[in-house]
Amino acid sequence: MKVLKKGEPKEWSVKVKCTGFGNNRYGCGAELEVVKKDIYLTYSEHYWGETDIFYTITCPECGKETDIPNSKIPYYLKGVFPSKAAWQKAAKGELS
Numbered sequence: 001m002k003v004l005k006k007g008e009p010k011e012w013s014v015k016v017k018c019t020g021f022g023n024n025r026y027g028c029g030a031e032l033e034v035v036k037k038d039i040y041l042t043y044s045e046h047y048w049g050e051t052d053i054f055y056t057i058t059c060p061e062c063g064k065e066t067d068i069p070n071s072k073i074p075y076y077l078k079g080v081f082p083s084k085a086a087w088q089k090a091a092k093g094e095l096s
């Protein structure tokens with residue numbers, strides 16, 4: 001049996017700790033409340049041709065990137081995130 005929900009929450013958010021990723025780029029440990037517009041996609045290509053997609057944020061405290069586990073991203077949001085380049089453009093637009 002499946003429980004039907006009465007519409008999705010107005011603004012989804014998830015709590016994430018800034019951990020950085022890869023190459024010893026350790027994060028600052030800040031607790032971040034991440035909303036939809038904070039997230040962009042990054043890719044990791046394997047030599048055998050598969051590509052992993054990561055849901056990534058940039059920490060406002062230390063400027064490092066942290067990946068959000070796939071399991072924390074609800075299914076109805078998985079298709080909506082921009083590329084990093086598009087996200088950076090949008091973020092700049094917001095400041096001006």
Ligand SMILES: [Zn+2]
Nearest residue numbers: 018028059062
């Ligand atoms: Zn940080």
